[in-house]
Amino acid sequence: MDGSRVSRPPPPVQLRGVTYAFGSGALARPVLRDVELAVAPGEIVLLTGPSGSGKTTLLTLIGALRAMQQGSAQVLGQELAGASEAQRVALRRRIGFIFQQHNLLGFLSARQNVAMALELDRTTSEAERLERADAILAQVGLGDRGESRPDQLSGGQRQRVAVARALAGNPGLILADEPTAALDRQSGGEVVRLLRDLARQRGVPILLVTHDPRILDIADRIVAMEDGRIVPASQAEPVRAG
Amino acid sequence: MTLILRREGLLSQTLLPWAPERTGDDAGDEAPPPTRPPVRRGSPLAALWLPLRLAWRQLRWEKARLASAIAGVMFACVLVFMQLGFRAALFDSATALLSAMRADIFLMHPMTLVSFKPETLPRVRASQAMALPEVQAAVPVYLAQATWRNPENGTRRAVQLVGFDTESGVMDFPGLAPLIDTLKRPDTIAFDLRSRPEFGDIGRLLRERGPLPVQVGNRMMEVAGLVEIGPSFGADGNIVMSELNFRRVVKERQVSAVDLVAIRLVPGADRDAAMARLRQLLPDDVMVLSQPQLVAHERNYWETATPIGFIFAFGSLMGLIVGMVIVYQILFSDIASHLREYATLKAMGYSNLYLGRVVLSAALLLAVLGFLPGFAISAVLYDVVGKGTFLPLGMETGRALGVFAMIFTMCALAGLLAMRKLRDANPADMF
């Protein structure tokens, strides 16, 4: 065990016994119960399950957007149990987030939005940042829309800018929560396939929550949740078939 | 396995006694970060410049909001400029008479609070001061008020009389020098050109008719020329005359009791040293003052013994508070309506501190953008209002810098208050 740990890097995400409840005392409502989950390097994992089963809560814990309560979560080498606010902020910089809404800054152009993901790294120059933003916008098929503001783009284009922003900082992990929910079938499919292809090129693992049965085929593995627990793989399999 | 774990725990404990919290955690810490090179520290300027640029881009985006914010700061700015301008103008005019008296050193009774109600000091102090070799000359100055009859319409008004040895050259007033010979004649006076218009348009009459007879007190005098002093709180107009002529008008005045002593030093003498020696030489019933100190003493009376200073300070404060509330409102609603964006930035790894700098930068941008037009408008208003009220209103560099500092502080405080709203931007709510 000791030997294998040295030779192989730890998985980007390793959850052990993660339990989480909203509220406190008698009003505490458990939302996650003893969740065990690992994401391997470069792996694309889809997380499905009924509404209210705790998928979003789990994603916010992994993304260091919420403080842990019980259990252990190793994300990109950082233990989140008992991590300080500063440690969590630092970890977030190494994660690419894609939200249900694009959440682009309305007063910035597409390339400025993407460059925002790079401004935290103060070693880059402004020219480098814009160059990288343009390059990645070209990769998501928006090479000519760099100067457009979000309100001049279609929903699918905005979400592609959001994908570009998530990837721009060379993250070690992509977390996405229903990124296709606000899009129609076609552009939703385009966006996730684009995300998959770009992540594959870079070897970045993805953990993606979705209700959308049309995009299940991009996954290496599908994990189902129910009532705050991960459903064992044998029971989860039929989801993929159906 | 149990054995291994226990041994590992033991090892870590013996090897790393200073960092027990790392026990069992080392695998994670030793793992190389997936893609990033180790963090290098960039230019510290970027840490200020980038939030500033973000703030500016956000401000610029909503033109109407930016305009109302700038208008708010500008309003506060103009209000403070006008309050401080009036305050300074009133104090300046309150001390106009003393400011116009030009001499090296003055002696005054320490109990004189304000020049229009002077405590007298013995005339002999002037000759005692002459004992110092640095003192070239010392002359007594007499102050009094008398009624002046307007030669145009006969109305009467109190006028301030200043009598001293005009020939000695110890004390000067602007415009007095060419009149010195004329004022030797009996019953001649020099009239203050800047006296209020109620005294009659003496300047025009003098030009048209030449030397002008006027009634001062119960005596007919002759206006022989003009000096420039300006009305003060104690008197709406001034006339300057020789000591002899003064005694002719104010007959009841004892010659031995003087109101001020003006002193001229020999050229090149050290004024501060001379003042120190005068203090040693003269008894306790005189206060030795330089001209600026004399003015400051008079000004201090108006600042502390009257509510004038308070009224204008209060007005300025109100202006600043109104400005702060406006800026706070704008910044607050800016944050409130962009909570999603701020939460997104937090999710991307922007710290509270960084976003705080964005808000503060926005506040300081508003300070600068509001101050510049506020300054221009105030300068124009000073000119217009100053001409309408006979008040010496003028834009001074010191005041402009002071107002800028106040506006800057006002906006910074508003920014700090608005920053608290950033806490409501919770990145966990973003999914």
Ligand SMILES: Nc1ncnc2c1ncn2[C@@H]1O[C@H](COP(=O)(O)OP(=O)(O)OP(=O)(O)O)[C@@H](O)[C@H]1O
């Ligand atoms: N901030 C919160 N405060 C209290 N309860 C919450 C909060 N956020 C979520 N919950 C509750 O936790 C449970 C899990 O919510 P979560 O958002 O993780 O579900 P989900 O699986 O993402 O659902 P959906 O598929 O509808 O997005 C729900 O019952 C929800 O009501």
Ligand SMILES: [Mg+2]
């Ligand atoms: Mg959800």
